[in-house]
Amino acid sequence: MKVTVSLSTAMTPVALKPYIQRFALAYVIASTAVGFMVTFLHIGSSASALAMLLASYVVTYLFVKKEKRAPTVAERWRLILGSLTSLWLITLAGLWIMFTFEPASGPLHQHLATLPLKGMVVVFVLVSVISVFLLNLSYGWFARSMSRYFYPEK
Numbered sequence: 001m002k003v004t005v006s007l008s009t010a011m012t013p014v015a016l017k018p019y020i021q022r023f024a025l026a027y028v029i030a031s032t033a034v035g036f037m038v039t040f041l042h043i044g045s046s047a048s049a050l051a052m053l054l055a056s057y058v059v060t061y062l063f064v065k066k067e068k069r070a071p072t073v074a075e076r077w078r079l080i081l082g083s084l085t086s087l088w089l090i091t092l093a094g095l096w097i098m099f100t101f102e103p104a105s106g107p108l109h110q111h112l113a114t115l116p117l118k119g120m121v122v123v124f125v126l127v128s129v130i131s132v133f134l135l136n137l138s139y140g141w142f143a144r145s146m147s148r149y150f151y152p153e154k
Contacts, residue, residue, distance in 0.1 A: 063139075
């Protein structure tokens, strides 16, 4: 009796750095597009969640097409943390650019001067929790659905 052992693609470790880099690039592009929509179509500023979802859907699509499966739980959490980190770094870079080129008496400086630090921390935590939920939805449920759609035999 001959026994063969094969490793499935689900057990192969995947380098996630390229996917996180693609998330960052897709987020910058989607944020720019959403920024134009907010400015010219006068839609709400909560549309930034749309940019994050678009970027995570792009990464989910690329992951599922290349790996032919959805991310494992460990990969999903690494993708979520990497995406959230890049999301905040890009946001901080954008704020730094805005503060650099806006005069100190500008409306952004005046508005932030009126906000209490505790309020900013609460907003940061709330936005982070919502972002983790949406990223988990994308890298979890959406990835599994996409994997079943593209590869029904697995």
